[in-house]
Amino acid sequence: MNIIECKDVVRSFGEPPLVILKSLSFSVEKGEFIGITGRSGSGKSTLLYVMSGLDDLSSGEVKISGKNIHDLKGEELHRFRNRNMGFVFQFHFLLPELTTQENILMPARKYREEKKREKYALSLMEQFHVLHCKDKRPSQMSGGEMQRTAIARALVMEPEILFADEPTGNLDSENGEIVMEIFEKVNRDFGTTIFMVTHEQDYAARGSRQIHLVDGEIDSDARTRRIKN
Amino acid sequence: MWFVALKHIFSRKSQTLLTFFAIVLGAGGYVIFSGIQLGFQEYMIDRLIERSGHITVSTRNEFITAQSLKGYFFNDAAVRWLNTPSGRRSYDKLSSASEWYRKIRLSDDVVAYAPQISKEAIATRGSFSQNVNLVGVDPVRQLQVTNIEQDITAGNFRSLNNGNSLIFVGERLMKFLGAKINDTVNVSTAAGTITPMKIIGTFDTGDRRTDERTVYASLSTVQNATNSLGEITTIVIRVKDYTKAADVATQWNRLNSDSVESWDQLNSDRLSMMGTQDIVRNVTTIAFIVIVAFGIYNILNMVVNHKMRDIAILRSIGYDERDTEFLFLVQGVLVGIVGALAGLVFGYLGCSYIETIRIPMGRMHMMISWDIIIYVKAFFLVVGASVIASYFPARAAGKLSPIEIIRSTI
Numbered sequence: 038m039n040i041i042e043c044k045d046v047v048r049s050f051g052e053p054p055l056v057i058l059k060s061l062s063f064s065v066e067k068g069e070f071i072g073i074t075g076r077s078g079s080g081k082s083t084l085l086y087v088m089s090g091l092d093d094l095s096s097g098e099v100k101i102s103g104k105n106i107h108d109l110k111g112e113e114l115h116r117f118r119n120r121n122m123g124f125v126f127q128f129h130f131l132l133p134e135l136t137t138q139e140n141i142l143m144p145a146r147k148y149r150e151e152k153k154r155e156k157y158a159l160s161l162m163e164q165f166h167v168l169h170c171k172d173k174r175p176s177q178m179s180g181g182e183m184q185r186t187a188i189a190r191a192l193v194m195e196p197e198i199l200f201a202d203e204p205t206g207n208l209d210s211e212n213g214e215i216v217m218e219i220f221e222k223v224n225r226d227f228g229t230t231i232f233m234v235t236h237e238q239d240y241a242a243r244g245s246r247q248i249h250l251v252d253g254e255i256d257s258d259a260r261t262r263r264i265k266n
Numbered sequence: 267m268w269f270v271a272l273k274h275i276f277s278r279k280s281q282t283l284l285t286f287f288a289i290v291l292g293a294g295g296y297v298i299f300s301g302i303q304l305g306f307q308e309y310m311i312d313r314l315i316e317r318s319g320h321i322t323v324s325t326r327n328e329f330i331t332a333q334s335l336k337g338y339f340f341n342d343a344a345v346r347w348l349n350t351p352s353g354r355r356s357y358d359k360l361s362s363a364s365e366w367y368r369k370i371r372l373s374d375d376v377v378a379y380a381p382q383i384s385k386e387a388i389a390t391r392g393s394f395s396q397n398v399n400l401v402g403v404d405p406v407r408q409l410q411v412t413n414i415e416q417d418i419t420a421g422n423f424r425s426l427n428n429g430n431s432l433i434f435v436g437e438r439l440m441k442f443l444g445a446k447i448n449d450t451v452n453v454s455t456a457a458g459t460i461t462p463m464k465i466i467g468t469f470d471t472g473d474r475r476t477d478e479r480t481v482y483a484s485l486s487t488v489q490n491a492t493n494s495l496g497e498i499t500t501i502v503i504r505v506k507d508y509t510k511a512a513d514v515a516t517q518w519n520r521l522n523s524d525s526v527e528s529w530d531q532l533n534s535d536r537l538s539m540m541g542t543q544d545i546v547r548n549v550t551t552i553a554f555i556v557i558v559a560f561g562i563y564n565i566l567n568m569v570v571n572h573k574m575r576d577i578a579i580l581r582s583i584g585y586d587e588r589d590t591e592f593l594f595l596v597q598g599v600l601v602g603i604v605g606a607l608a609g610l611v612f613g614y615l616g617c618s619y620i621e622t623i624r625i626p627m628g629r630m631h632m633m634i635s636w637d638i639i640i641y642v643k644a645f646f647l648v649v650g651a652s653v654i655a656s657y658f659p660a661r662a663a664g665k666l667s668p669i670e671i672i673r674s675t676i
Contacts, residue, residue, distance in 0.1 A: 091582060115586045118582070126672060130579035
């Protein structure tokens, strides 16, 4: 069952247009762990943002769970993003005034579900080894702890898809490895579809599928292992 | 968003305190400045209204012009003046005091009235003398139309009726004459009479000219001393609603040859000066508020610039433009409301202190207006300024594109 369908996705900027994504078409099955690789400027991050609806399309279509993400407007789009998608960026983007627990529960606060999600947030903190940071602010935590907190925040609403843009790019190899283990566990245990942009060939190869972009086009699209359904 | 907004406010202590104090100073400054100015104005108006009565019927002064003589000579069309007529006709007494009394008693607007006779005189004691305005009053009626009783510093004003040639004088006049209570001064009038009069009381209005030159006596004392028996030069009237005094005065003025003026018509120059003061007060206080608004605007703008990453992540986890706007708007408004309330308290305390400062005029201390409207206006002006000053940075934050922020961060 396809959870994401991209059809003739084009993204260009400026005038005359600089085309970053050149008519990409592919689909993603539920539960896949896709690693997107490519050199700088190949369009990896742009593809991720266009697919998640954070960025606009120039032409084409992106459907997530059957819904054209770029046709959703206002409250419907924000609710869809809140319920169905999680984001992890290269930088943790934690709110500096909030504690770890408060940061993780921020998506739940949008619809006043922080009480309902509190237990789950604590279990995520425990699984990601940041429970001891529960009441700490980001400034009191290490880079790895902050990134693991950001992953917990992305997962607290139990989204179907996790979009990760260079999630290990700002971490040392030890913490990078921990993050990858978390992604594998999340994909395996929760069945979350993961769409991860990375420069690291080794990390990309740990997913179930690897798409390599060259100059905004798919150079290779290979399944590295079967996904569990 | 309340949650994050409060976290922002309390985590940025120095910025929050800076904004807070600016607002406190703005609201407090408004209250203190308005309190002082309006206090002085209220005092002045109170004096104008309560000391001299709401309406004054007095003898008319007519200034002669060509128009005054129209119809007196031949057919008007044939008259050409080589020297335009000029001059003044004045009257020593009201045209018909009894007719005025009848009219006043019939009016539903009138609460009380008091006849007066005013004559120029010279008060002498030993080698000291002073030009004075000798005012004959019915003390009981006078107390019903003015608040002169509040200014009495010695004696009982009603005692003026206890005999002939008894007077109340201003404290300053008594000093000028080197006299004290129960001393006698000689009062010379234009009629050529010199009447010894006994000082039975004093008053201090705070108005130097009045305190140096006014002498109160009973109506009969003044009428006898000036050979003007039965004459009345002024009737002071108190009406139910002093704000409508001008309407009543204008209506009566058309009906009689005497001059009828309300307290505000009589003091139009002072009131227009107060109008100018109001303009100055409004400009100054609005300047306070604008400075406060710019302070809030600048600080919130800086906060929005520092919080770009927060905005991006909030948008990516499902918060929309309005949430982002609200986040920053509510910060400005919350600090604005709390700062305005603290500013009102600061202003109140400031006014309370300033009221205790002694000055050599009026009530002998600074006069402060405690009108609740000052506080209501200060609150809404400051909170309004906070809303407007917060709205623009908040709207700018709402319009930020999360993807642009993320791209520029990476």
